[in-house]
Amino acid sequence: MKPAVSAAWTYACKVAEVTIGQPKIATFGRMSVGIxxxxxGYAALLNICPHRAGLLCEGPICGTTRQTDKTEFVYERAGELVRCAWHGWEFDIRSGKCLVDDRLKARTFPVHLDGEDLYVELGR
Structure with missing residues (x-):
């Protein structure tokens, strides 16, 4: 589906440039966004960690451990989180929500697919 004609939609990259586990860092003027x-599907985050302004999207893509009533570790949500390389804070890639402090949220952007092209809505 072709994005509606709007100044808010900006071409980001080709689909082939983004693979599971390896984001594409796209630059729009002075703004850096991880696709x-x-x-x-696809998601986009501002490449700035809201904790201490590290390069959020350049950290590892991961999952996290879930708390249980037993003395065990249960790893879940593999590939759904990005961990800031500076301090290890984890953020949900889809929503931008921080796992350790719900007052923090990374800025997210809608992503639209048009054939082999990805567009990001920057103006929302």
């Missing part, structure tokens, strides 16, 4: 391929 991620997830199991069910």
């Amino acid at each position: 991620f391929q997830l199991g069910d």
Whole structure:
């Protein structure tokens, strides 16, 4: 589906440039955005960690451990989180929500697919 004609939609990259587990860092003027391929589509995050302004999208893509009533570790959400390389804070790639401090949220952008092209809505 072709994005509606609007100044808010900006070409980001080709689909082939984004693979699961390896985001594409796209630059729009002075703004850096990480484009991620997830199991069910694409997502985009501002490449600035809201904790201490590190390069969020250049950290590892990961999952996290879930708290249980037993003395065990249960790893879940593999590939759904990005961990800031500076301090290890984890953020949900789709929503931008921080796992350790719900007051923090990374800025997200809608991503639209048009054939082999990905567009990001920067003006929202």
